[in-house]
Amino acid sequence: MSLQNITIISFGYFEKDMLEKIADAVKLEFHCSLSLKEGHIDLSEYYDPGRRQYNGNELLKHVSAIQMPGSCKTLGLFNVDLFIPILTYIFGQAFLGGPCGIASLYRLNNTSYGMEPNADLLLNRFKKEVIHELGHTFGLIHCNNPTCVMRSGTYVEDIDQKEHSLCLKCRKELEL
Ligand SMILES: [Zn+2]
Ligand SMILES: [Zn+2]
Numbered sequence: 001m002s003l004q005n006i007t008i009i010s011f012g013y014f015e016k017d018m019l020e021k022i023a024d025a026v027k028l029e030f031h032c033s034l035s036l037k038e039g040h041i042d043l044s045e046y047y048d049p050g051r052r053q054y055n056g057n058e059l060l061k062h063v064s065a066i067q068m069p070g071s072c073k074t075l076g077l078f079n080v081d082l083f084i085p086i087l088t089y090i091f092g093q094a095f096l097g098g099p100c101g102i103a104s105l106y107r108l109n110n111t112s113y114g115m116e117p118n119a120d121l122l123l124n125r126f127k128k129e130v131i132h133e134l135g136h137t138f139g140l141i142h143c144n145n146p147t148c149v150m151r152s153g154t155y156v157e158d159i160d161q162k163e164h165s166l167c168l169k170c171r172k173e174l175e176l
Contacts, residue, residue: 004032006134007071009039009063012079014105018123019077025127026134029149029165031176035071043080056082056090056102064100073137075130078104081112091129091159094136101133108156125156128164140170 006026010019023034041062046054063076075094082090082104091108094101108125110118128149135150143150148167153159166176 004030004072005070006030006032006034006073006075007037007068008034008075008077008130009037009066010077011039011041012043012077014077014079018126021123022077022127022130025164026131029131029176030134030138030174035068037068039066039076048083051083053081053083053089054078056084056093060093060095060100060102063102064095064098066100072099073134074100075134075137076100076102077130078102079106080104081106091153091156092133094133096136096141097139098137101137103129103133108159113156121160124164125159128159128162131164131166135166135170138174140166140173143167143170145169 008023019036023036027034043054046058048055063074066074068074084090089107092101092103105126106112108129109122110116131149140150142152145167147163148170149162149164150166150170151162
Protein backbone atom coordinates (compact mmCIF):
# COMPACT_ATOMS: atom_id res chain seq x y z
CA MET A 1 0.00 0.00 0.00
CA SER A 2 1.39 3.40 -0.88
CA LEU A 3 1.90 6.00 1.79
CA GLN A 4 -1.41 7.53 2.80
CA ASN A 5 -2.41 10.28 5.12
CA ILE A 6 -5.01 9.72 7.78
CA THR A 7 -6.68 12.55 9.68
CA ILE A 8 -8.01 11.96 13.17
CA ILE A 9 -10.36 14.65 14.43
CA SER A 10 -11.24 14.74 18.11
CA PHE A 11 -14.67 16.11 18.93
CA GLY A 12 -14.81 16.92 22.62
CA TYR A 13 -12.14 16.62 25.27
CA PHE A 14 -9.45 13.95 25.04
CA GLU A 15 -6.14 13.86 26.88
CA LYS A 16 -3.37 14.95 24.54
CA ASP A 17 -1.18 12.08 25.65
CA MET A 18 -3.87 9.57 24.78
CA LEU A 19 -4.42 11.06 21.33
CA GLU A 20 -0.70 10.93 20.60
CA LYS A 21 -0.49 7.30 21.65
CA ILE A 22 -3.48 6.46 19.46
CA ALA A 23 -1.85 8.32 16.57
CA ASP A 24 1.43 6.42 17.02
CA ALA A 25 -0.37 3.08 17.07
CA VAL A 26 -2.27 3.93 13.86
CA LYS A 27 0.87 5.10 12.06
CA LEU A 28 2.64 1.89 13.00
CA GLU A 29 -0.24 -0.34 11.94
CA PHE A 30 -1.04 1.24 8.57
CA HIS A 31 2.41 2.62 7.66
CA CYS A 32 0.88 5.99 7.00
CA SER A 33 1.30 9.60 7.94
CA LEU A 34 -1.25 11.09 10.27
CA SER A 35 -2.61 14.48 11.29
CA LEU A 36 -4.38 15.10 14.57
CA LYS A 37 -7.00 17.85 14.51
CA GLU A 38 -9.57 19.26 16.86
CA GLY A 39 -13.12 19.45 15.63
CA HIS A 40 -15.96 21.55 16.95
CA ILE A 41 -19.49 20.36 16.93
CA ASP A 42 -22.76 21.10 18.68
CA LEU A 43 -23.53 17.60 19.92
CA SER A 44 -26.99 18.58 21.12
CA GLU A 45 -28.13 18.41 17.47
CA TYR A 46 -27.26 14.71 17.43
CA TYR A 47 -28.85 13.83 20.75
CA ASP A 48 -31.86 11.54 20.80
CA PRO A 49 -33.76 12.35 24.01
CA GLY A 50 -35.81 9.13 23.80
CA ARG A 51 -32.69 6.96 23.81
CA ARG A 52 -30.48 9.40 25.71
CA GLN A 53 -27.76 8.64 23.18
CA TYR A 54 -26.18 10.25 20.14
CA ASN A 55 -27.02 9.33 16.57
CA GLY A 56 -24.03 7.50 15.08
CA ASN A 57 -25.35 7.65 11.52
CA GLU A 58 -25.77 11.41 11.62
CA LEU A 59 -22.36 11.89 13.23
CA LEU A 60 -20.77 9.71 10.54
CA LYS A 61 -22.44 11.92 7.92
CA HIS A 62 -21.07 14.99 9.67
CA VAL A 63 -17.54 13.60 9.57
CA SER A 64 -17.90 12.55 5.92
CA ALA A 65 -18.77 16.12 4.98
CA ILE A 66 -15.45 17.37 6.34
CA GLN A 67 -12.91 17.49 3.52
CA MET A 68 -9.27 17.32 4.51
CA PRO A 69 -7.02 18.15 1.58
CA GLY A 70 -4.49 15.40 0.96
CA SER A 71 -6.10 13.06 3.46
CA CYS A 72 -7.39 9.69 2.29
CA LYS A 73 -9.19 8.68 5.50
CA THR A 74 -10.80 10.72 8.24
CA LEU A 75 -11.79 9.33 11.62
CA GLY A 76 -13.87 11.30 14.11
CA LEU A 77 -13.36 10.59 17.81
CA PHE A 78 -16.16 11.12 20.31
CA ASN A 79 -16.69 10.64 24.00
CA VAL A 80 -20.45 10.16 24.04
CA ASP A 81 -22.76 7.15 23.89
CA LEU A 82 -23.44 6.36 20.22
CA PHE A 83 -26.30 4.36 18.72
CA ILE A 84 -27.66 3.37 15.35
CA PRO A 85 -31.36 2.50 15.04
CA ILE A 86 -30.85 -1.28 14.80
CA LEU A 87 -28.43 -1.57 17.75
CA THR A 88 -28.49 -0.74 21.46
CA TYR A 89 -25.14 0.99 21.14
CA ILE A 90 -22.06 1.06 18.96
CA PHE A 91 -18.36 1.52 19.72
CA GLY A 92 -17.94 3.07 16.31
CA GLN A 93 -18.71 2.57 12.65
CA ALA A 94 -17.21 3.31 9.25
CA PHE A 95 -17.95 3.23 5.54
CA LEU A 96 -16.50 0.00 4.14
CA GLY A 97 -13.77 1.08 1.74
CA GLY A 98 -14.95 4.64 2.25
CA PRO A 99 -13.40 7.89 3.32
CA CYS A 100 -14.34 8.02 6.98
CA GLY A 101 -15.43 6.49 10.24
CA ILE A 102 -16.21 7.36 13.84
CA ALA A 103 -15.25 5.85 17.20
CA SER A 104 -16.28 6.64 20.74
CA LEU A 105 -14.49 6.22 24.01
CA TYR A 106 -17.71 6.14 25.98
CA ARG A 107 -18.60 2.42 25.99
CA LEU A 108 -14.93 1.45 26.33
CA ASN A 109 -14.63 3.10 29.71
CA ASN A 110 -14.93 0.94 32.83
CA THR A 111 -16.86 3.78 34.45
CA SER A 112 -19.70 3.20 31.96
CA TYR A 113 -20.15 -0.23 33.60
CA GLY A 114 -19.91 0.92 37.20
CA MET A 115 -16.29 -0.25 37.51
CA GLU A 116 -13.12 1.51 38.62
CA PRO A 117 -11.45 3.56 35.88
CA ASN A 118 -8.38 1.97 34.29
CA ALA A 119 -6.43 4.33 32.04
CA ASP A 120 -4.21 1.67 30.44
CA LEU A 121 -7.13 -0.59 29.64
CA LEU A 122 -9.08 2.33 28.21
CA LEU A 123 -6.18 3.37 25.98
CA ASN A 124 -5.74 -0.18 24.75
CA ARG A 125 -9.42 -0.56 23.94
CA PHE A 126 -9.51 2.76 22.15
CA LYS A 127 -6.44 1.87 20.06
CA LYS A 128 -8.18 -1.32 18.97
CA GLU A 129 -11.44 0.43 18.18
CA VAL A 130 -9.76 3.18 16.16
CA ILE A 131 -7.63 0.69 14.18
CA HIS A 132 -10.70 -1.51 13.65
CA GLU A 133 -12.79 1.31 12.15
CA LEU A 134 -9.89 2.51 9.99
CA GLY A 135 -9.47 -1.09 8.81
CA HIS A 136 -13.06 -0.93 7.54
CA THR A 137 -12.34 2.31 5.67
CA PHE A 138 -9.45 0.50 3.96
CA GLY A 139 -11.95 -2.14 2.85
CA LEU A 140 -11.40 -4.85 5.46
CA ILE A 141 -14.46 -6.81 6.59
CA HIS A 142 -14.73 -8.65 9.92
CA CYS A 143 -12.12 -11.34 10.45
CA ASN A 144 -12.57 -14.75 12.09
CA ASN A 145 -9.12 -14.79 13.62
CA PRO A 146 -9.84 -14.53 17.37
CA THR A 147 -6.95 -12.15 18.06
CA CYS A 148 -7.20 -10.00 14.91
CA VAL A 149 -8.23 -6.39 15.50
CA MET A 150 -10.83 -6.82 12.72
CA ARG A 151 -12.70 -9.42 14.75
CA SER A 152 -16.18 -8.09 15.47
CA GLY A 153 -17.19 -7.46 19.05
CA THR A 154 -20.48 -6.80 20.74
CA TYR A 155 -19.25 -6.35 24.28
CA VAL A 156 -16.25 -4.54 25.65
CA GLU A 157 -14.91 -7.90 26.89
CA ASP A 158 -14.76 -9.00 23.23
CA ILE A 159 -12.40 -6.13 22.55
CA ASP A 160 -10.17 -7.23 25.42
CA GLN A 161 -9.83 -10.67 23.78
CA LYS A 162 -8.15 -9.35 20.65
CA GLU A 163 -4.86 -7.65 19.84
CA HIS A 164 -4.53 -4.13 18.54
CA SER A 165 -3.03 -5.29 15.28
CA LEU A 166 -4.17 -6.87 12.04
CA CYS A 167 -3.59 -10.59 11.50
CA LEU A 168 -1.37 -11.79 8.67
CA LYS A 169 -4.32 -12.38 6.34
CA CYS A 170 -5.70 -8.86 6.85
CA ARG A 171 -2.25 -7.33 6.45
CA LYS A 172 -1.81 -9.21 3.19
CA GLU A 173 -5.11 -7.90 1.93
CA LEU A 174 -3.92 -4.35 2.47
CA GLU A 175 -0.46 -5.22 1.12
CA LEU A 176 1.12 -3.95 4.32
ZN1 LIG B 1 -16.43 -3.70 12.58
ZN1 LIG C 1 -7.64 -10.49 10.40
